[in-house]
Amino acid sequence: MKILVAVKRVIDYNVQIRVKEDNSGVVTDNVKMSTNPPDDNAIEEAVKIKEAGKATEVVAVSIGEEKAQETVRKALAVGADRGILVKTDGVVEPLSVSKLLQKIVEKEKPDLVFMGKQAIDDDCNQTGQMLSALLNWPQATFASKIEIKDGKLEVTREIDEGLETIEINVPAIVTCDLRLNEPRYASLPNIMKAKKKPIEQLNASDLGVDISPRIEQIKVEEPPKRKAGIKVSSVSELVQKLKNEAKVI
Amino acid sequence: MSVLLIAEHNNKELRPFTLNAATAASHIDNDVHAVIIGHNCEEAAKALSKLEFVKKVIQVEAAYYENFVAENFAPVIVKLADNYSHIISSANTFGKNLMPRIAAALDTSQISDITKVIAPDTFLRPIYAGNAFATVKSKDTKKCVTIRPTSFDACESSGGSASIEKAEASEEFSKTKFVKREEVKSDRPELGTARVVVSGGRGMQSGDNFKLITSLADKLNAAIGASRAAVDAGYISNDHQVGQTGKVVVPDLYIAVGISGAIQHLAGMKESKVIVAINKDGEAPIFSVADYGLEADLFEAVPQFLEELNKLNTIQK
Numbered sequence: 001m002k003i004l005v006a007v008k009r010v011i012d013y014n015v016q017i018r019v020k021e022d023n024s025g026v027v028t029d030n031v032k033m034s035t036n037p038p039d040d041n042a043i044e045e046a047v048k049i050k051e052a053g054k055a056t057e058v059v060a061v062s063i064g065e066e067k068a069q070e071t072v073r074k075a076l077a078v079g080a081d082r083g084i085l086v087k088t089d090g091v092v093e094p095l096s097v098s099k100l101l102q103k104i105v106e107k108e109k110p111d112l113v114f115m116g117k118q119a120i121d122d123d124c125n126q127t128g129q130m131l132s133a134l135l136n137w138p139q140a141t142f143a144s145k146i147e148i149k150d151g152k153l154e155v156t157r158e159i160d161e162g163l164e165t166i167e168i169n170v171p172a173i174v175t176c177d178l179r180l181n182e183p184r185y186a187s188l189p190n191i192m193k194a195k196k197k198p199i200e201q202l203n204a205s206d207l208g209v210d211i212s213p214r215i216e217q218i219k220v221e222e223p224p225k226r227k228a229g230i231k232v233s234s235v236s237e238l239v240q241k242l243k244n245e246a247k248v249i
Numbered sequence: 250m251s252v253l254l255i256a257e258h259n260n261k262e263l264r265p266f267t268l269n270a271a272t273a274a275s276h277i278d279n280d281v282h283a284v285i286i287g288h289n290c291e292e293a294a295k296a297l298s299k300l301e302f303v304k305k306v307i308q309v310e311a312a313y314y315e316n317f318v319a320e321n322f323a324p325v326i327v328k329l330a331d332n333y334s335h336i337i338s339s340a341n342t343f344g345k346n347l348m349p350r351i352a353a354a355l356d357t358s359q360i361s362d363i364t365k366v367i368a369p370d371t372f373l374r375p376i377y378a379g380n381a382f383a384t385v386k387s388k389d390t391k392k393c394v395t396i397r398p399t400s401f402d403a404c405e406s407s408g409g410s411a412s413i414e415k416a417e418a419s420e421e422f423s424k425t426k427f428v429k430r431e432e433v434k435s436d437r438p439e440l441g442t443a444r445v446v447v448s449g450g451r452g453m454q455s456g457d458n459f460k461l462i463t464s465l466a467d468k469l470n471a472a473i474g475a476s477r478a479a480v481d482a483g484y485i486s487n488d489h490q491v492g493q494t495g496k497v498v499v500p501d502l503y504i505a506v507g508i509s510g511a512i513q514h515l516a517g518m519k520e521s522k523v524i525v526a527i528n529k530d531g532e533a534p535i536f537s538v539a540d541y542g543l544e545a546d547l548f549e550a551v552p553q554f555l556e557e558l559n560k561l562n563t564i565q566k
């Protein structure tokens with residue numbers, strides 16, 4: 001079985017987001033970038049499945065600018081066998097990403113495609129579901145447990161009401177929740193080894209997909225500032241304020 | 250053209266966020282139709298027909314719609330989509346799972362999790378877990394939009410008198426099978442919708458000490474939250490995590506106990522209407538977003554808090 005894992009390069013989750021002064025977007029220059037956190041869970045799960053002898057190859061793919069190569073390289077350092085980078089410029093909407101991934105899937109013919117449930121930059125939560133619609137494959141979103149049983153997958157999904165279990169035929173798409181596993185850190189020897197693993201580079205324009213944006217970003221603003229609060233000196237003052245001033249208890 | 254709202258339900262009753270989504274739909278166009286797909290969902294369809302804003306209900310029935318599998322639902326909506334300019338659902342796990350499948354089939358670039366309708370083609374939505382807000386305009390002729398339920402009021406559940414029409418089921422998608430659903434049964438309100446949330450952080454020092462949070466939550470009929478640090482330390486299970494990598498909550502009252510206020514936590518709670526922080530470190534970043542900050546040892550302050558609450562004649566539920 002072959003597993004394709006899609007990884008995205010995003011602003012590190014510990015970075016304080018700053019909006020550009022001209023409101024054209026958020027500041028990304030000289031900002032620490034990392035792999036989208038749930039994409040780390042996706043890679044980890046694929047590597048674990050391979051280590052358990054249930055997969056033969058793990059291929060990491062990223063779509064983005066040249067520097068997204070670092071994100072692919074990191075996936076290689078934690079156990080992916082080889083990488084693919086589809087180079088694009090500017091904003092690529094989830095619909096376009098899923099169309100590009102569809103082309104990669106047609107070429108690579110994986111049995112499973114894993115990715116994070118959501119990217120922490122645009123917070124769209126669309127790509128996996130869109131890819132499975134384009135391929136007409138089953139989808140298991142927000143996965144917190146994956147079991148492989150006779151060529152099928154039993155997946156536990158995190159839903160608002162609790163947990164849901166579904167069984168899906170392979171080939172399938174799985175989008176991963178943070179609860180799926182504990183991603184490992186890359187060891188130094190593995191980081192060195194990853195440098196020798198191949199990364200195939202493609203240009204999005206060579207894949208014959210129209211990826212021009214359908215959504216115009218008019219402006220990006222800071223969230224409304226909270227007005228400065230006060231410090232209270234005692235619990236009784238706090239309770240009085242909550243009761244009589246804020247009127248919330 | 251009209252707006253199509255996708256109803257969320259459990260075959261008997263509507264799920265509450267359907268009412269918020271109906272309000273959002275009405276901000277786009279007055280002519281809101283609602284589709285309900287399920288199995289023996291007559292009662293829920295009737296409830297839907299009574300909602301304020303809903304002008305027409307389309308009911309689609311089949312045994313394989315019982316468990317809301319997106320692969321089965323999407324083709325039904327794609328088939329109905331010709332008559333509508335917008336397709337709307339809540340941006341909860343139901344809508345998040347389903348809508349992109351519809352959007353891709355319609356070759357539409359979906360707009361997720363909007364908090365405001367600015368114009369029928371222009372919406373406000375949080376990005377970077379609410380650390381920025383983007384105003385976006387869709388150039389697609391058909392628009393697929395999911396709405397953040399807590400940003401729109403629930404509509405009235407009575408007063409409407411929409412007609413209920415039946416529509417044909419689509420073919421079953423046989424490659425996905427529902428196995429089971431384990432709903433978390435709790436007397437407590439759900440974290441995502443609770444009016445009050447009491448959260449504990451690393452300052453709780455142990456899982457046992459979380460009993461303090463539980464007692465306070467019991468008193469205030471609140472949901473229990475936690476910071477990532479508290480979850481990582483094993484004090485409480487993951488499903489309580491509030492933050493960029495957990496749940497985003499917008500309660501009327503958020504009480505942060507022993508939480509320093511890491512960026513990733515603030516992203517999940519700073520839209521709350523009133524924020525209280527109890528922390529012994531007066532420099533903790535949580536105080537920068539708190540309406541009421543109390544610099545104190547939580548192990549003294551929380552028991553006092555309970556005592557003070559006991560003195561009150563009434564506590565809002």
